[in-house]
Amino acid sequence: MKFRLGIDVGGTNTDGVLLDRNMNVVHSLKTPTTGDVETGIYNTINQLVTNAQADVENIEFAMLGTTQCTNAIVERKNLNKVAIIRIGAPAGTAIKPLAGVPDDLKAILGNYTYMVEGGHEFNGDEISSLNEDKIRLIAEEIKGSVDSIAVTSIFSPVSKSHETQTEEILREVLGDDISVSLSSEVGSMGLLERENATILNASIINVAKKTAEGFEKALNTKGIDAKVFFCQNDGTLMSKDYTLKYPILTVACGPTNSLRGASFLSDNKDAIIVDVGGTTTDIGVLTKGFPRQSSIAVELGGVRTNFRMPDIHSIGLGGGTIIHLEDDDQFKIGPDSVGHRIQEEALVFGGSTLTATDVAVALGKVTLGNPENVNHLNRDLLTAIYQRMTEMVEESIDKIKTSADNMPVALVGGGNVLFPDKLKGAAEVYKPENGGVANAIGSAISQISGEIEKIYAISPENREEILNSAKDLAINETVKAGADSENVEIVDIENVPLAYLPGNATRVKIKAAGDLAI
Structure with missing residues (x-):
């Protein structure tokens, strides 16, 4: 029997699952997340293989x-020194690079910011020719001082020639080992947000490398020789090489994996997914089995960006959320959490901290730990706390809906047992079997995807030809990322006329997905 191994590292638990070739769950489990990636992953893999009595030679993928890359940005840990090159002088110099970026992050990235002549108009015409000599001078200046380089050119999603020329010159001078992030491959339209996304991508290259190597080492230690893939935040996979080039795409892959896993387990392709973890509850929407994408710029670690992100609403409520009791039977729910220390700190496990899990156990909603440890608590107060917890989830469901109609809701994640089987705004509430490890299942069942976004001058005469050409580009991107060329299909098409630009300018965004090439 051949297997797929799915691992999802969260802030509280590392979840693991083994699936057979028919996508049936062979075994699943949770282990506490450790300070270093490798140990926690190894513990999960070791227990999975041992408990399932699976032959490691039969693990194919x-x-x-x-969350390592997300945490690095938010916590400002282990980030690269980044040289920032904007191609767009003299037109694009009014607002300097790193405008609006928090000072503490600027200090970590280093003071290596450059403006170079070049860039394009929306229709692909050059604003001015690229100043190649200045690129060479910059390369000499930053040699040995930075870990990676972020290159952004005006309207590079339309024409990326100046960015690719710049990369070639940088590699000539600095060698092929230097990491270069191009904005045309990272972000969307909008110069400043795309530039910020590219800078963040460049800043987490080393974190991604350490994480990837830790995963491979954990597999090798257990004797597993499988094809390795990493999850990205649109619910699909990418190869190791692709991950090391675009680590920013792993940001928010945890909630996305839960959405995809919940879709698979509940057999629902259009639903609201509520993923209850140890620290937060993440609510998202599935459309045709994939997460609904955010249509607005996203802030990450205080930085405004515009790269692809799922539309996720998060609240500070999970199994480990601390309940603060105040005078006169008043209380405050979170947002702080005991996280992965729940088995030492929660009352039902012999600790001294009142958590959301303790409330649910005391009211008989779930059986866990030692219920006698919470018998002394005021039942009326607990009922009020539990009611407010439920209301917080119901309000979040309401916020993420785009119509007043009730929708199916799937409750997953380790803390899904905390909440009732009926919720306001839900047509039906699903608590699927193995929902506690929906995130790991989501990672194991994922397909490979590719996406393109460009501005075209579209007229009624050339519309079909241009869209077909764009579809071919998206399919090629998908195959390049590791998909089987025989079964790639287009899963999403957007074409939006841009009224503020002349010449029938239309933004075309196409996404394709397919199964792994075996």
Whole structure:
């Protein structure tokens, strides 16, 4: 029997699952997340293989979803020194690079910011020719001082020639080992947000490398020789090489994996997914089995960006959320959490901290730990706390809906047992079997995807030809990322006329997905 191994590293638990070739769950489990990636992953893999009595030689694919890159940006840890090159002088110099970026992050990235002549108009015409000599001078200046380089050119999603020329010159001077991030491959339209996304991508290259190597080492230690893939935040996979080039795409892959896993487990392709973890509850919407994408610029670590992100609404409520009791029977729910220390700190496990899990156990909603440890608590107060917890989830469901109609709701994640089987705004509430490890299942079942976004001058005469050409580009991107060329299909098409630009300018965004090439 051949297997797929799915791992999802969260802030509280590292979840693991083994699936057979027919996508049946062979075994699943949770282990506490450790300070270093490798140990927690190894513990999960070791227990999975041992408990399932699976032959490691039969594990074909191994998929990892991780929050390491997100945490590095938010916590400002282990980030690269980044040289920032904007191609767009003299037209694009009014607002300097890193405008609006928090000072503490600027200090970590270093003071290596450059403006160079070049860039394009929306229709692909040059604003001015690229100043190649200045690029060479910059390369000499930053040699040995930075870990990676972020290159952004005006309207590079339309024409990326100046960015690719710049990369060629940088590699001539600095060698092929230097990491270069091009904005045309990272972000969307909008110069400043795309530039910020590219800078963040360049800043987490080393974190992604360490994470990838830790995953491979954990697999090798257990004798597993499988094809390795990493989860990205649109619910699909990418190869190791692709991950090391675009680590920013792993941001928010945890909630996305839960959405995809919930869709698979509940057999629902259009539903609201409520993923209850140890620290937060993440609510998202599935459309045709894939997460609904955010249509607005996203802030990450205080930085405004515009790269692809799922539309996720998060609240500070999970199994480990601390309940603060105040005078006169008043209380405050979170947002702080005991996280992965729940088995030491929660009352039902012999600790001294009142958590959301303790409330649910005391009211008989779930059986866990030692219920006698919470018998002394005021039942009326607990009922009021539980009611407010439920209302917080119901309000979040209401916020993420785009119509007043009730929708199916799937409750997944380790804390899904905390909430009732009926919720306001839900046509039906699903609590699927193995929902506690929906995130790991989501990583294991994922397909490979590719996406393109360009501005075209579209007229009624050339519309079909241009869209077909764009579809071919998206399919080629998908195959390049590791998909089987025989079964790639287009899963999403957007074409939006841009009224503020002349010449029938239309933004075309196409996404394709397909099964792994075996």
